[in-house]
Amino acid sequence: MTDIIGHAKKVLKIEAEAVKALIDRIDHNLVNAIDVICSCRGKVVVTGMGKSGIIGKKIAATLASTGTPAFFLHPAEGSHGDIGMVAKGDVVIAISNSGEAEEITKILPVLKMLDIKLIALTGNINSTLAKAADIVLDVSVKEEACPLGLAPTASTTAALAMGDALAVALLSKKGIKEEDFAFFHPSGSLGKSLLIKVKDLMHAGENLPIIPHDAPMTRAVVEISSKRLGVTAVTDNKGGLLGIITDGDLRRGIEKWGRAFFDMKAEDVMIKNPKNIKEDELAAKALSIMEQYSITSLVVYDDKERLSGIIHLHDILRQGIA
Numbered sequence: 001m002t003d004i005i006g007h008a009k010k011v012l013k014i015e016a017e018a019v020k021a022l023i024d025r026i027d028h029n030l031v032n033a034i035d036v037i038c039s040c041r042g043k044v045v046v047t048g049m050g051k052s053g054i055i056g057k058k059i060a061a062t063l064a065s066t067g068t069p070a071f072f073l074h075p076a077e078g079s080h081g082d083i084g085m086v087a088k089g090d091v092v093i094a095i096s097n098s099g100e101a102e103e104i105t106k107i108l109p110v111l112k113m114l115d116i117k118l119i120a121l122t123g124n125i126n127s128t129l130a131k132a133a134d135i136v137l138d139v140s141v142k143e144e145a146c147p148l149g150l151a152p153t154a155s156t157t158a159a160l161a162m163g164d165a166l167a168v169a170l171l172s173k174k175g176i177k178e179e180d181f182a183f184f185h186p187s188g189s190l191g192k193s194l195l196i197k198v199k200d201l202m203h204a205g206e207n208l209p210i211i212p213h214d215a216p217m218t219r220a221v222v223e224i225s226s227k228r229l230g231v232t233a234v235t236d237n238k239g240g241l242l243g244i245i246t247d248g249d250l251r252r253g254i255e256k257w258g259r260a261f262f263d264m265k266a267e268d269v270m271i272k273n274p275k276n277i278k279e280d281e282l283a284a285k286a287l288s289i290m291e292q293y294s295i296t297s298l299v300v301y302d303d304k305e306r307l308s309g310i311i312h313l314h315d316i317l318r319q320g321i322a
Contacts, residue, residue: 011145011153018141018154019161025138026165033119033135034169037068040117041089044070047078048095049103051152052159056095059163066171075103083110093119095163097139097155099127108132121159137162196319198286199279202300202309203229209310210235213242213267217253220245220266229312231297234270241299241307243270274299279308287316 037044044063048056056072063070073085075094086092092111096104099122111118112132120133123140130136139162145153203209209227211219213234223232230247249269253261261269276299277286286298290313300309 014145015154015157018158029135029137034173036117037091040091044068044091045073045086046093047073047075049075049101051156052095055156055159062167066167067174068170079106083107088114091117095121095159096129097123099124099129121162123155196283198277198281198283198300198311201283201315202311204309211266215266217264218262234266243272244274245270276301283316284321286311
């Protein structure tokens with residue numbers, strides 16, 4: 001067991017050192033790569049063979065999710081027709097530790113014919129790939145974490161880290177904000193937090209629990225029970241909000257008044273000036289207010305300060321907003 005733990009720690013140490021060594025290589029080459037990609041009129045095409053290809057797929061996905069249109073091209077398929085996916089105005093990022101992957105070197109002449117800008121992520125700055133590239137990002141490593149020195153380990157980790165550095169630097173240069181990131185991730189928790197509004201989740205119309213101010217408490221019980229929100233709005237004769245009654249108010253009223261409680265009017269029991277929110281606010285803000293005041297629902301107003309709905313804590317949590 002001691003040997004296993006020791007081997008595992010050594011792997012992490014070697015890979016950590018490989019990534020750390022990249023820091024001193026961040027120079028004008030990365031800046032030039034950023035400039036080339038930012039001025040790209042087309043898409044970023046990422047290519048790599050084997051393990052480098054897997055890293056390439058991740059880099060392409062990261063670029064796309066942070067506002068840089070990108071896709072992965074399998075180099076072997078590229079030489080059998082898929083190179084047609086690359087067009088003038090695109091930028092190609094080619095990943096190869098040796099810089100001599102045959103599948104990549106075969107498509108280099110076509111890229112040159114198309115006058116495609118080529119960015120190389122390679123561990124061999126004297127390789128065929130490096131010599132053909134317009135910009136070279138050195139991702140060489142001192143050693144692989146594999147004790148046999150065969151399986152790509154530290155080298156793929158370094159390439160992945162450089163890809164992340166490239167993507168995040170691009171994100172910063174382009175001024176991508178949280179709202180933009182959310183747009184690219186509409187199903188993610190961040191996307192939901194920044195895109196879903198109160199009006200998208202609130203209960204309105206026939207689903208809105210509501211009673212007039214002079215209604216007996218028996219009606220409040222029915223309304224709260226049937227609409228299943230644990231609350232009902234109380235309105236004046238013109239439909240304006242006067243207050244709310246919660247299921248907690250019902251329990252406390254019954255404990256205090258007994259059967260006489262049911263003969264009372266809604267306006268005698270309601271909570272005036274309840275916590276509220278505008279329908280165009282983010283659902284995440286509604287959640288924040290609920291957490292701040294330890295409540296489970298908010299009254300919702302429209303832009304004319306009219307009652308338009310009620311939003312419940314469970315509606316927000318069901319959407320994965322937290």
